[in-house]
Amino acid sequence: RKEVEQDPGPFNVPEGATVAFNCTYSNSASQSFFWYRQDCRKEPKLLMSVYSSGNEDGRFTAQLNRASQYISLLIRDSKLSDSATYLCVVLDTGRRALTFGSGTRLQVQP
């Protein structure tokens, strides 16, 4: 079983749509969680951290459910520029390194 699992997609949505990505992680001791964004042929970049209380950054909302070991990302009012791969990332506190999911590809269409 992979440590971090995501639906690879692709998710094809029209502009203005709301889209949600889910991610599950296997290590119950994990303490820090993130969403990274990776554009085609580019390096990953931090999109947002995920806190237990949930957090919002503009059109983006991240949620964490520790009991179910589940992380989500909600994007409202999708823009063409949101087209990218979204990587769910968990901090392995034992060795203090990031573990990445394989990513969910989003394609926003006009």
Added chain:
Amino acid sequence: DVKVTQSSRYLVKRTGEKVFLECVQDMDHENMFWYRQDPGLGLRLIYFSYDVKMKEKGDIPEGYSVSREKKERFSLILESASTNQTSMYLCASSLERGVTEAFFGQGTRLTVV
């Protein structure tokens, strides 16, 4: 801005060659990482380092070694390149052991023929 620079964007090497991938960061970060990224498998951790001259194995260290002689530089070495090491290699650095944010280089696309 944090800058993580990898020495090459594209590299073609022959099977059996010794290959060096270099990574330099300019923000005095303690932690440095090497990942490889393959379709459907995502980023997998090869090696990482918290300090000069120290290194830790990641999930797929076989066939690789690393060197960190200076804080800003972390090198990945393929001792004897094989075709299954054809991949995108990404170097990253982060400031603290908590790894609040990792900054990546632009990647090196290595092809072993």
